[in-house]
Amino acid sequence: MGTYAMTGGASGIGAAIKQSLRDSGHQVIVVDIVEADIIADLSTPEGRDAAIAGIRAAAGDGLDGFIPCAGIAANVPDGKLIAQVNYYGTVELVEGLKDLVAARQGAMVLISSNSAPHPTNDEFVDLLVTGKQDGALALADTMETQPVYSGSKRALARWMRRNTADYARDGVRMNAVAPGYTRTPMTRQVEEDPTYGEAIKAFVASIPVGRPGLPEDIANAVCFLLGAEGGFICGSVLFVDGGHDAEFRPDQF
Numbered sequence: 390m391g392t393y394a395m396t397g398g399a400s401g402i403g404a405a406i407k408q409s410l411r412d413s414g415h416q417v418i419v420v421d422i423v424e425a426d427i428i429a430d431l432s433t434p435e436g437r438d439a440a441i442a443g444i445r446a447a448a449g450d451g452l453d454g455f456i457p458c459a460g461i462a463a464n465v466p467d468g469k470l471i472a473q474v475n476y477y478g479t480v481e482l483v484e485g486l487k488d489l490v491a492a493r494q495g496a497m498v499l500i501s502s503n504s505a506p507h508p509t510n511d512e513f514v515d516l517l518v519t520g521k522q523d524g525a526l527a528l529a530d531t532m533e534t535q536p537v538y539s540g541s542k543r544a545l546a547r548w549m550r551r552n553t554a555d556y557a558r559d560g561v562r563m564n565a566v567a568p569g570y571t572r573t574p575m576t577r578q579v580e581e582d583p584t585y586g587e588a589i590k591a592f593v594a595s596i597p598v599g600r601p602g603l604p605e606d607i608a609n610a611v612c613f614l615l616g617a618e619g620g621f622i623c624g625s626v627l628f629v630d631g632g633h634d635a636e637f638r639p640d641q642f
């Protein structure tokens with residue numbers, strides 16, 4: 390059985406991914422800010438370094454896969470924090486663990502969002518993807534949180550696409566999933582918000598398949614992409630959103 394590492398395994402989508410991998414008999418090393426094998430705050434450079442060091446110490450000679458799932462939503466009133474956790478908390482760990490996953494010819498699945506194509510600040514996305522961290526975080530501080538969230542998720546997908554071929558040649562197959570509205574502790578908070586709750590409920594009712602996503606829906610897609618059946622899928626962004634992206638952007642293909 391394999392050895393996997395992931396972030397954000399304490400709750401929601403990450404907890405479902407962890408459970409699914411463990412149910413299949415795999416060892417899963419979990420990083421989170423709470424309830425994890427390695428407690429680390431991915432919003433800080435020190436926390437990201439500690440997470441990488443902790444995973445490296447626990448993994449031994451290699452990893453069959455890595456799933457950076459930790460993230461925070463746009464209801465957190467701090468754009469800089471959203472960018473730090475969602476973007477740098479993913480990309481820096483992917484880079485820091487690449488050799489371990491390559492050692493096993495393994496796979497990584499990044500967690501983007503179906504909000505990634507939504508309107509955002511293109512300069513912000515560019516600063517993220519080109520590694521200009523100071524500029525990206527300074528700009529995030531001046532932006533509304535929703536475009537920071539969607540921009541961080543677009544930048545993740547774009548960074549993954551730009552690095553796919555090099556990673557694949559080095560032995561790491563990378564993909565991303567783009568979940569739509571998924572019922573987790575993250576979205577439950579927004580649904581219960583007195584200001585936005587009603588609008589969110591109407592949005593959920595508009596999902597073409599007629600229900601919100603469940604953490605298991607996203608975990609099923611992630612585990613498929615990680616496993617041998619997904620072995621020729623590389624550089625894809627898989628929308629797992631009940632049809633919303635196709636409805637919003639039918640011709641962008």
Ligand code: NAD
Nearest residue numbers: 397399400401402422430431432459460502570571573575
């Ligand atoms: P969640 O809040 O249930 O879980 C997020 C996890 O990330 C938690 O375990 C939390 O402790 C961890 N985390 C947050 N900040 C951290 C930090 N600074 N350091 C370490 N860990 C930290 O959320 P979820 O809905 O399961 O979301 C999981 C991922 O899926 C996120 O990246 C999110 O952006 C993405 N996503 C979710 C939805 C949705 O509708 N739920 C849609 C699209 C994308």
